[in-house]
Amino acid sequence: MNKLLTARNGFVAVLVAFLLALPLYTAMTGNSFLLTLFTRILILAMAATSLNLIMGFGGMVSFGHAAYLGVGGYVVGILAYEGVSSGFLQWPLAIAVSALFALVIGALSLRTRGVYFIMITLAFAQMIYYVGVSLNRYGADDGLTIQRRSQFAGLLDLSNRTIFYYVCLALLFGTIYLVWRLINSRFGLVIQGARSNDRRMRSIGFPAFRYRLVCFVIAGAMCGLAGVLLANFTNFISPAMMHWTRSGDLIVMVVLGGMGSVFGPAIGAIALLLLEESLSRFTEYWQIILGPLLLAVVLFARGGIDGVLARIGRG
Amino acid sequence: MLLFIEQCLNGLQFGLLLFLLAAGLTLVFGIMDLVNLAHGSLYMLGAYFAATFAALTDSFLLGILLGLAATLVVGMTVEVVALRRLYGRDHLDHVLGTFGLILFFNEVVRFFWGPAGLNLPLPSWLNRSIEVLPGVPYSAYRFSIIVVALVVAFLLYVVVMRTRIGMLIRAGASNREMVSALGVNIQLLYTLVFGLGAALAGLAGIMQAPILTAQIGMGENILILAFVVIIIGGIGSIRGALVASMFVGLVDTVGRAFLPDLLKLFLTPAAASTAGPALSSMLIYVLMAIVLVVRPEGLFPAARR
Numbered sequence: 296m297n298k299l300l301t302a303r304n305g306f307v308a309v310l311v312a313f314l315l316a317l318p319l320y321t322a323m324t325g326n327s328f329l330l331t332l333f334t335r336i337l338i339l340a341m342a343a344t345s346l347n348l349i350m351g352f353g354g355m356v357s358f359g360h361a362a363y364l365g366v367g368g369y370v371v372g373i374l375a376y377e378g379v380s381s382g383f384l385q386w387p388l389a390i391a392v393s394a395l396f397a398l399v400i401g402a403l404s405l406r407t408r409g410v411y412f413i414m415i416t417l418a419f420a421q422m423i424y425y426v427g428v429s430l431n432r433y434g435a436d437d438g439l440t441i442q443r444r445s446q447f448a449g450l451l452d453l454s455n456r457t458i459f460y461y462v463c464l465a466l467l468f469g470t471i472y473l474v475w476r477l478i479n480s481r482f483g484l485v486i487q488g489a490r491s492n493d494r495r496m497r498s499i500g501f502p503a504f505r506y507r508l509v510c511f512v513i514a515g516a517m518c519g520l521a522g523v524l525l526a527n528f529t530n531f532i533s534p535a536m537m538h539w540t541r542s543g544d545l546i547v548m549v550v551l552g553g554m555g556s557v558f559g560p561a562i563g564a565i566a567l568l569l570l571e572e573s574l575s576r577f578t579e580y581w582q583i584i585l586g587p588l589l590l591a592v593v594l595f596a597r598g599g600i601d602g603v604l605a606r607i608g609r610g
Numbered sequence: 611m612l613l614f615i616e617q618c619l620n621g622l623q624f625g626l627l628l629f630l631l632a633a634g635l636t637l638v639f640g641i642m643d644l645v646n647l648a649h650g651s652l653y654m655l656g657a658y659f660a661a662t663f664a665a666l667t668d669s670f671l672l673g674i675l676l677g678l679a680a681t682l683v684v685g686m687t688v689e690v691v692a693l694r695r696l697y698g699r700d701h702l703d704h705v706l707g708t709f710g711l712i713l714f715f716n717e718v719v720r721f722f723w724g725p726a727g728l729n730l731p732l733p734s735w736l737n738r739s740i741e742v743l744p745g746v747p748y749s750a751y752r753f754s755i756i757v758v759a760l761v762v763a764f765l766l767y768v769v770v771m772r773t774r775i776g777m778l779i780r781a782g783a784s785n786r787e788m789v790s791a792l793g794v795n796i797q798l799l800y801t802l803v804f805g806l807g808a809a810l811a812g813l814a815g816i817m818q819a820p821i822l823t824a825q826i827g828m829g830e831n832i833l834i835l836a837f838v839v840i841i842i843g844g845i846g847s848i849r850g851a852l853v854a855s856m857f858v859g860l861v862d863t864v865g866r867a868f869l870p871d872l873l874k875l876f877l878t879p880a881a882a883s884t885a886g887p888a889l890s891s892m893l894i895y896v897l898m899a900i901v902l903v904v905r906p907e908g909l910f911p912a913a914r915r
Contacts, residue, residue: 356702403899407906410645410701414841415902418895421834425895429888539834543647543709550706580721586714593707594695 303604307558310565314464318457330460336568337463338524343548343560344470345517350546351555352478353510354490355405358413359420360545362400363393363515365427365537367522372532373433375441382445382453386523393519394512396423401511405504420542427534438533445527453527463524467561470517475557477513486510551592553601562600615746617867618860623752625859626759630814631832632839632851633766634807640846641783642800644693645701647708649811649836650829651715656681656812657824658723661730670733677816678809685808689801697800716826727823730816755817762813763852770848779803783846835862838898844908854909858894865890 314333321330342364349355370389379385400419407415433439444453453459477483489496489503496503526532535541544567552563570588574581596603635649659680664673688711696704736751770776781789782796790796815829822828839858843850870886877885901909 350702403903407902410639410845411841411902411906411908413701414837415899417834418838418898418902421895422892422899425888425891428891429884431884540830543705546702547706547709550702554702580717582713582717583721586710586712586717589710589713590692590707593699593703593710594692 301605302607303601306604307562310562318460321457327456330456332568332572334456334460334463334528335525336565337460337467338521338528339545339548339568340561340564341463341467341470341524342518342521343545343552343564344467344474345514345521346545347549347554347556347560348474348477348517349511349514350549351559352474352483352490353486353507355507355511356413356546357404357416357511357514358539358542358546359400359416359418359423360514360518361537361539361541362420362423363397363518364522364525364541365423365532365534366393366396367519368526368532368536369427369430369433369522370519371445371523371526372439372441375443375445376433376439380443380446382447382451385445386520389523390516390519393522394516396519397512397515398508401508401515405507405511417539417542420537420539424534424537424539427537434533436534438531438535441526441530441532444530445523459528463528466520466524470520471557471561473517477510478557482506482509547589551589551599553599553604556599556601559599559601566600612746613867614864615743616748617864619742619748619756620752621860621863622856623755623759623859624863625856626756626763627814627818628832628835628839628859629763629852629855630759630810630817631836632843632855633763633848634810635836636840636843636846636848636851637779637803638807639840641779641803642697644697645704645708646693646807647705647833648688648711648715649807650831650833651712652681652685652808652811652829653815653818653832654719654824654826654829655684655715656815657730657819657828658719658728659812660816661728661819661824662723664730670730670736673730674816678812681812681815682805682809685812686801686805688808689804693804694797694800712830719826725826727825728819729823730819732820736820751820758813758817762810766810766848775799775802835894838894840908842898842901842908844910847908847910850908850910858897861897862890862894865893869893 314337317333318330321327342360345363346357346360349357367389370392371385374380374385374388400416404412404415404419428436444459447453451458451462453462478487485496485501485503485506489501489506493503522536525536548563548567549560550563551567552561553559570585571581574584578584592599598605631649631653634652635646638644638646638649656677660673660677662673663676663680664670667673667676692707692711696707732751736754738750739747740750740753742748742753768776770779778789778794778799782794782799786796814832815824818828818832835858839855840851842858843852843854866887869890870882873882873886873889876882905911
């Protein structure tokens with residue numbers, strides 16, 4: 296039995312090799328379109344991976360996860376606007392503020408379950424969205440242009456496309472690795488246990504609420520970091536970063552790729568965004584195809600793309 | 611004072627409009643346990659259908675009737691073709707599938723009607739102002755929305771609580787297998803309930819169309835509000851939806867109208883004009899968060915199953 300050689304692992308290996316080699320293609324052909332597209336994909340894949348930590352493993356379906364993208368992005372944007380462009384200051388602060396938001400939102404939201412949880416997280420995200428809309432000093436509805444990407448004292452030049460791509464790729468791999476380590480740790484087992492049977496976890500002595508809350512905060516902080524990258528990537532922040540449809544997109548990526556699988560969300564993000572990109576070249580009305588396709592995935596491909604790959608592996 | 615009464619009436623009207631949307635949503639949610647994000651698409655389709663038929667037949671009322679019928683048909687078709695297969699699945703599957711439907715319907719509308727909005731002009735007998743209370747003039751059309759919505763709410767109550775079909779619907783909500791074992795075609799019943807919900811959403815869209823134009827994406831924004839309503843009211847409870855929708859409508863409308871002025875009492879004018887609009891947009895979400903923190907299952911939780 297060679298457990299390593301499954302369809303799923305093969306697919307992931309090919310994908311990783313492709314992602315690592317992509318800048319070479321750009322360097323050879325000078326065509327930077329793919330690199331830009333994939334930088335955006337990597338960033339959103341990171342956000343989807345962080346959502347998967349709470350949604351796939353913790354059973355906490357947050358419909359407001361894009362809020363942390365916004366919070367992370369706004370911290371960078373506001374600091375840059377106020378003249379602080381050092382990444383050493385911007386990035387940790389953005390992560391800390393996202394974590395703080397997640398702590399407050401989580402502490403209140405985790406009292407509810409199921410659909411109520413979905414909706415209360417949405418409500419908090421909408422509140423933060425409207426705060427963004429009301430920030431007149433920082434562009435309100437129209438958003439704010441960031442003049443300079445985060446500076447790392449000459450160590451990292453983020454304005455270089457290739458370097459920025461590799462930074463995003465490294466952070467995505469880092470996030471996936473962290474999620475993988477987390478879910479296989481004692482902490483992760485408690486989280487997954489609480490998803491399956493909350494009462495039992497509590498009766499054998501685990502404060503499930505506190506474990507959940509910590510998990511929620513970690514995911515928020517990770518997504519905040521993705522927001523930092525997104526703001527740096529687009530050189531722009533606006534409330535649209537945290538519109539509720541963005542939260543919906545993230546959920547779609549996770550479910551499409553395969554919920555509760557470590558690589559699933561990244562695969563889902565790549566699949567969804569590539570599909571959008573290629574369909575939109577094919578016809579202006581590409582959503583007429585994408586919509587029913589998503590429905591078909593739900594109806595016929597349970598467990599998303601990762602689920603299909605796992606089934607192929609089993610033969 | 612006059613302004614206050616008028617804003618309260620506007621709030622009531624908006625709330626009742628939300629109720630029509632939320633009633634369908636909560637029926638489908640409470641009975642079939644289906645999270646239908648595409649409910650807002652049916653609201654949009656209702657508006658477009660009515661505007662088109664009104665222009666074709668040159669009659670406002672005929673346009674509304676045909677628009678309603680068309681929305682009903684589309685709703686039942688969607689149920690039969692796609693959503694029927696989603697019952698009993700995970701809520702996340704519903705979210706993903708109906709999210710796909712939203713994309714589809716938005717694009718279909720753009721394909722057939724183009725990206726620009728569509729107007730539904732009011733006939734002259736509605737396009738005037740009447741005196742609802744002595745000395746209080748109010749738009750006849752908005753007042754008619756209040757009347758129609760109240761009548762529909764009453765009819766809905768009668769149908770669900772006082773008729774045989776309503777009894778079957780309630781029975782189907784509590785125990786699907788048992789009802790079908792007793793020889794009731796539960797599948798047909800569900801299709802009917804979904805069609806009813808679709809028609810209610812369509813009616814809301816149709817009535818909103820003359821006030822705002824029919825637009826692509828109009829459904830998404832109000833859908834969120836409808837979800838807020840059914841969460842505050844308690845999922846599956848029509849009574850809860852009625853109370854919560856009026857509450858949300860009033861808080862939202864009155865808040866938008868008076869909160870900025872109210873803030874000026876405490877803050878500098880500049881700060882008040884910044885915080886006012888943001889705070890009033892946030893108000894209902896704050897309300898919902900408070901309700902959920904205090905009562906995690908809404909104000910009127912449906913009876914335990």
